Amino acid sequence: MKNRLKVLRAERDWTQAQLASALNVSRQTINAIEKGKFDPSLPLAFKAARLFDLAIEEIFQDQVETVEN
Amino acid sequence: MKNRLKVLRAERDWTQAQLASALNVSRQTINAIEKGKFDPSLPLAFKAARLFDLAIEEIFQDQVETVEN
DNA sequence: AATAAAAGTCAAATGAACTTTACATTTAAT
DNA sequence: ATTAAATGTAAAGTTCATTTGACTTTTATT
Numbered sequence: 001m002k003n004r005l006k007v008l009r010a011e012r013d014w015t016q017a018q019l020a021s022a023l024n025v026s027r028q029t030i031n032a033i034e035k036g037k038f039d040p041s042l043p044l045a046f047k048a049a050r051l052f053d054l055a056i057e058e059i060f061q062d063q064v065e066t067v068e069n
Numbered sequence: 070m071k072n073r074l075k076v077l078r079a080e081r082d083w084t085q086a087q088l089a090s091a092l093n094v095s096r097q098t099i100n101a102i103e104k105g106k107f108d109p110s111l112p113l114a115f116k117a118a119r120l121f122d123l124a125i126e127e128i129f130q131d132q133v134e135t136v137e138n
Numbered sequence: 139a140a141t142a143a144a145a146g147t148c149a150a151a152t153g154a155a156c157t158t159t160a161c162a163t164t165t166a167a168t
Numbered sequence: 169a170t171t172a173a174a175t176g177t178a179a180a181g182t183t184c185a186t187t188t189g190a191c192t193t194t195t196a197t198t
Contacts, residue, residue, distance in 0.1 A: 001111065001112060001115075015173085015174060015175085016174075016175065016176095017173095017174080017175095025156070025157090026156070026157055026158075027174095027175090028156080028157080028158085028176090028177085029155080029156055029157080031175070031176065031177085032155090032156085032176095032177095033155095034175095035176075035177095037177095038154065038155060038156085039110065039111045039112055039154085039155080040111055040155080040156095041108065041110070041111065041154095041155060041156085041184085041185090042070065042108045042109055042110065042111050042114050042125075042129060043070060043108060043131065044155085044156090045111050045114075045125075046070075046129075046131040047131075049126075050131075055124060055125075055126060056111075056114075056124075056125045056126065057118075057124060057125065060111060060115075062112065062115040062116075062119075084143085084144060084145085085144075085145065085146095086143095086144080086145095094185095094186070094187090095186070095187055095188075096144095096145090097146090097147085097186080097187075097188085098185080098186055098187080100145065100146065100147085101146095101147095101185085101186085102185095103145095104145095104146075104147095106147095106185095107184065107185055107186085108184090108185080109185080109186095110154080110155090110185060110186085113185085113186095
């Protein structure tokens with residue numbers, strides 16, 4: 001899962017800590033999501049979408065997954 | 070978090086088991102999500118959106134949360 | 139009424155999201 | 169070169185998403 005958080009932050013000149021506080025999560029959570037360590041929960045994705053006034057799909061992009069079997 | 074999975078299934082005449090298999094999750098996961106027991110992960114929400122060819126927001130609706138403090 | 143399929147539910151287990159604390163590295167300013 | 173702020177990272181713990189297996193209840197069909 002890719003995301004545009006870093007860019008959206010940069011456009012607004014926000015630090016990871018400021019974004020974290022706006023979303024009520026820890027700074028490490030924002031850092032981990034930006035670095036692709038894990039995906040946000042759906043509720044957190046919704047919060048970010050509301051904050052930036054964007055659709056979830058405009059912030060987070062699913063990598064089309066290779067299904068074996 | 071509300072969702073329209075049951076209706077979307079009904080429109081297509083799919084069982085929970087069929088939807089589960091289309092999304093590569095267990096039937097119990099679909100049941101629990103439909104019954105509001107928990108929210109899907111973001112990747113699962115994306116899968117559902119792709120399957121139904123809808124935006125995530127057209128399937129899942131966040132309840133605007135009451136923030137105390 | 140009997141049967142079968144679908145839906146609901148529960149418990150135990152696993153993995154992933156998220157927290158807190160703490161420290162190291164990078165970036166940018168003086 | 170120092171300093172401060174921002175970013176990166178790691179470990180340990182908690183909560184929640186998801187699985188498997190099993191059982192009960194509901195809904196349709198015959």
